[in-house]
Amino acid sequence: MTFIISIFFISLALSLILTPQVSKFAKKCGIIDAPSDRKVHTQCIPRAGGVAIYSAFLLSFIAVFFYQGTGFEYLFNRQTATFTTCASLAFLIGLWDDVRQLDSKIKFIAQIMIGILSCGGGICIKAISIFSPEAIELGWMSMPVTVFWFVLVMNAINLIDGLDGLAAGISLFVALVLLIICVKMNNLQVALGFAALGGAMLGFLKYNFNPASVFMGDSGSYFIGYALAGLAIMGAIKGPATVAILIPVIALGIPLMDVLFAPIRRFVLGAKMFSPDKNHLHHQLLKLGFTHRNTVFLLYGVSIVMGTLSVIMVHAKDDGIALILFVFGITVILGIRKLGYADYFGLGNLQDWLKDISDELGISRERRSFLNFQVDIYHSCDVKSLWVNICKALEKLGFDMAEMYLEKKIIWQNLRKALEKMGFETSELPVMLIVKDDAENKMVWKRDGFNMDYDIKKECLLKVELPLIGTNGQSFGSIWLLKDVRRDAINHSTLRRVEYLRRTVLSSLQVLIGATRT
Numbered sequence: 001m002t003f004i005i006s007i008f009f010i011s012l013a014l015s016l017i018l019t020p021q022v023s024k025f026a027k028k029c030g031i032i033d034a035p036s037d038r039k040v041h042t043q044c045i046p047r048a049g050g051v052a053i054y055s056a057f058l059l060s061f062i063a064v065f066f067y068q069g070t071g072f073e074y075l076f077n078r079q080t081a082t083f084t085t086c087a088s089l090a091f092l093i094g095l096w097d098d099v100r101q102l103d104s105k106i107k108f109i110a111q112i113m114i115g116i117l118s119c120g121g122g123i124c125i126k127a128i129s130i131f132s133p134e135a136i137e138l139g140w141m142s143m144p145v146t147v148f149w150f151v152l153v154m155n156a157i158n159l160i161d162g163l164d165g166l167a168a169g170i171s172l173f174v175a176l177v178l179l180i181i182c183v184k185m186n187n188l189q190v191a192l193g194f195a196a197l198g199g200a201m202l203g204f205l206k207y208n209f210n211p212a213s214v215f216m217g218d219s220g221s222y223f224i225g226y227a228l229a230g231l232a233i234m235g236a237i238k239g240p241a242t243v244a245i246l247i248p249v250i251a252l253g254i255p256l257m258d259v260l261f262a263p264i265r266r267f268v269l270g271a272k273m274f275s276p277d278k279n280h281l282h283h284q285l286l287k288l289g290f291t292h293r294n295t296v297f298l299l300y301g302v303s304i305v306m307g308t309l310s311v312i313m314v315h316a317k318d319d320g321i322a323l324i325l326f327v328f329g330i331t332v333i334l335g336i337r338k339l340g341y342a343d344y345f346g347l348g349n350l351q352d353w354l355k356d357i358s359d360e361l362g363i364s365r366e367r368r369s370f371l372n373f374q375v376d377i378y379h380s381c382d383v384k385s386l387w388v389n390i391c392k393a394l395e396k397l398g399f400d401m402a403e404m405y406l407e408k409k410i411i412w413q414n415l416r417k418a419l420e421k422m423g424f425e426t427s428e429l430p431v432m433l434i435v436k437d438d439a440e441n442k443m444v445w446k447r448d449g450f451n452m453d454y455d456i457k458k459e460c461l462l463k464v465e466l467p468l469i470g471t472n473g474q475s476f477g478s479i480w481l482l483k484d485v486r487r488d489a490i491n492h493s494t495l496r497r498v499e500y501l502r503r504t505v506l507s508s509l510q511v512l513i514g515a516t517r518t
Helices: 002-029 049-069 071-075 078-100 104-120 139-159 166-184 188-208 217-235 246-251 253-268 281-287 292-315 318-338 341-345 347-360 365-378 383-396 408-421 494-512
Strands: 401-406 442-446 461-469 475-484
Touching (some): 049 078, 049 217, 139 166, 166 188, 166 217, 365 383, 461 494
């Protein structure tokens, strides 16, 4: 235990010494984080603090090799060598991004490769268990689960690095919690790793807390994320209830919730799933009126509570764990509602979205029923039958009145085609067959009981004009629709059905005059 404390303070001292030096060097080299619309800071800040964190961790971690004379054996331990190598790769990828601004796809692929190398080197999640004493063997799923875990935690730490001291402070609390659990489980070698990481974070936090003079950058967030994920696997942290996977997940609660929710939120809003935004947890708290420092302190407090729950879970029985998870779940739900995230997943919004999807896929019964009307419209043999089928579809949709205006040339082309089928030579037809009266190219329909002179003057009428224009720009005419929304409200699919109707009518008209289908 004394050696663990010594490692912690060695790492702390190194971090305190190295961080200001690294900050000065970053300024000279132009490795800075400039202000932008999605960032909170207003000045250019050096962003190479990860170099100090990595160096403090690595130099103090080397002392582990000489722990009680077993350093040589520990040095050539397969897991330790893999951990050190992959942690260094994560740090270098992040540092490269800090200097050169790597494409997000390249970073994502690099993270996956680091996860694969880690799994191949023995740092692998081979089984998981939650409540059952018997662990579930993952088999061939071991590698994808392990890779997902590494990518998840690395990006989680990276995403919460949006306020001064936030990522460093939360990572410190997580490292200390897992350190305590490792000591309790007598896993001293992994505890040394957490001690070295915790000391490096605490020393860096002195310069990173608001107002920050240095940022950790991607080099720091990727390294810290990998170190936490890798040490958690190496520690095989578990309690009597065998909740190995839940303990680090609960301890990393805030960053994991943020990284899991961010792509879902962006997907719901139609944005790119991995595009940066200002809707993370800390941004939402700032929007609620919290100051920069109060936001950080609040998230610190939540992290401490989650860390305490993790420690309790090590010795809790199954019933106690279930109660902890229940309370945790309720707290998360209340937090989501308070932060305004519930708007994205409101029951009504979700139901409407599912209806839209089933409608677009043609799964819903209403959509399949309306398809019958579309088929009849498309196979209309002439303009008259076309209009009859259109009226049936409009009545199904609850419209009250409709008018269709067709271009005179369309009426003439349709008539000429019909006469040709009857054997007439259209070149010999008398000129009088050409439509001259505007009334002849207008068709009107109204619902039974609809008083045109009275109802058309009422308010709350939905009025829609559908231009019948082909892809080549040819105009066939237009359709006017009226609907009293007080008598029959518009549902989520009404306007979509109207567009289906327009397309089908246009296709039918093109077939009737012998044009190419749309």
